Amino acid sequence: MSDTPLKHLAIIMDGNGRWAKERGLKRTKGHEKGAETIRDITTYCAEHTSIETATFYAFSTENWKRPKLEVEFLMKLLEKYLKNELSTYQKHSIRFQAIGNIDAFSKSLQKRIKETEELTKNNSNLKQILALNYGGRAEIISTVNKLISKGKTVITEEDISTSLQTPYSDIDLLIRTSGEERISNFLLWQLSYSEFYFSPTLWPDFSNIELDKIIKNFEKRTRRYGGLK
Ligand code: IPE
Ligand code: IPE
Numbered sequence: 001m002s003d004t005p006l007k008h009l010a011i012i013m014d015g016n017g018r019w020a021k022e023r024g025l026k027r028t029k030g031h032e033k034g035a036e037t038i039r040d041i042t043t044y045c046a047e048h049t050s051i052e053t054a055t056f057y058a059f060s061t062e063n064w065k066r067p068k069l070e071v072e073f074l075m076k077l078l079e080k081y082l083k084n085e086l087s088t089y090q091k092h093s094i095r096f097q098a099i100g101n102i103d104a105f106s107k108s109l110q111k112r113i114k115e116t117e118e119l120t121k122n123n124s125n126l127k128q129i130l131a132l133n134y135g136g137r138a139e140i141i142s143t144v145n146k147l148i149s150k151g152k153t154v155i156t157e158e159d160i161s162t163s164l165q166t167p168y169s170d171i172d173l174l175i176r177t178s179g180e181e182r183i184s185n186f187l188l189w190q191l192s193y194s195e196f197y198f199s200p201t202l203w204p205d206f207s208n209i210e211l212d213k214i215i216k217n218f219e220k221r222t223r224r225y226g227g228l229k
């Protein structure tokens with residue numbers, strides 16, 4: 001067993017477009033299939049004994065650069081996902097939270113996000129965090145600005161950790177699918193001592209069986225945090 005339990009898992013869900021392209025389908029079909037994968041993986045995490053939080057990268061601050069139609073599709077898909085998933089959240093006692101700047105979204109999507117957070121706030125098996133219009137740099141900058149506006153002139157590590165939009169534990173394991181090996185502006189602050197795992201699988205094909213294998217691999221690792229073990 002690993003010296004530290006897997007409490008916080010983060011996933012960069014990548015490869016939806018390539019999955020669709022390989023099948024001669026539109027990119028949007030890949031996003032639809034990818035939404036089903038989030039449900040399966042979230043349910044797995046809720047049933048896993050040590051995992052307390054699962055954070056998924058769903059839309060980055062850079063994803064606005066995509067064609068308007070794809071962005072609009074993703075917004076609609078997200079709204080539909082939250083509506084459909086409410087029963088899954090309640091059945092498996094999953095608390096939903098969003099991180100990122102959701103002010104940029106439509107009023108109805110913002111309402112849906114806030115309502116889902118409210119309706120699931122007492123659920124305790126798992127916290128599912130969706131990163132929506134999220135950027136690691138934007139998060140650090142807004143946290144520092146928040147501290148400055150409170151009158152802080154000297155900022156400590158603890159100040160930042162506890163003042164993030166959703167203060168939460170560091171990431172134990174980060175998985176990125178699709179074979180890309182980069183962070184793409186995901187949780188820059190929270191990833192400083194995470195274990196990384198890059199899977200070649202495209203996100204719509206990612207499964208509980210693969211996640212189980214990755215967790216077994218994580219459990220064999222020795223985390224030294226700069227010390228000696
Ligand atoms: C990840 O899949 C989903 C989002 C970024 C919204 P992509 O859409 O990036 O798929 P690829 O990387 O083009 O295959
Ligand atoms: C990262 O994937 C963002 C999400 C998964 C939401 P991208 O596909 O946008 O990242 P790059 O462009 O390959 O770095």
Ligand code: MG
Pocket residue numbers: 014015016
């Ligand atoms: Mg991609």
